[in-house]
């Protein structure tokens with residue numbers, strides 16, 4: 001979903017690791033920056049790398065697909081709820097209310113303590129990584145701060161924000177009689193989103209560029225990129241609505 005807003009995908013030859021590589025850092029070095037202890041072991045490199053990513057996320061403009069989904073949801077009694085493993089905050093930037101988003105892997109826009117001395121989080125504010133800047137510090141104890149997203153083997157990730165979002169989702173789901181899941185570009189390597197979509201207990205529309213297969217008769221798979229397929233669906237909905245108007 002974020003790729004069409006110009007943000008790099010997590011993996012692949014033009015993925016995050018290559019596209020956001022700061023000057024002077026080789027791709028081989030970056031692998032260790034996916035591990036939960038990277039901010040403790042290599043604070044300078046970790047902050048240089050993720051500072052770049054933070055800047056890219058701050059400046060990205062959500063593509064039109066977000067608006068289309070919001071428009072479809074606008075005349076539904078319960079609207080839409082976004083469940084994303086993206087940490088870039090694009091759903092909120094696109095106008096999804098905070099209490100209608102689950103970011104299951106956290107967010108790059110909040111900071112937490114690396115110790116962590118507290119479970120509390122705070123907004124990144126104007127944190128940036130220009131050469132010579134001091135590394136961001138915990139506002140409570142002064143230890144190094146880090147973004148509140150989940151990395152691999154990340155025992156120190158503070159999950160409170162995501163837990164609150166999950167509770168919002170459970171409350172919302174309790175009232176819905178006929179939900180539908182629109183799964184967009186969910187990968188198989190870290191299948192959090194696929195698992196969520198398949199176990200939500202609703203018909204599933206799977207949009208995927210590589211593997212759009214679905215197993216249940218209730219589900220539909222569409223091959224393509226997010227924005228292109230969302231536009232096609234929107235055109236079909238508009239044509240369908242016109243047809244209904246004509247018939248009635």
Ligand SMILES: [Zn+2]
Nearest residue numbers: 113117138141
């Ligand atoms: Zn602290």
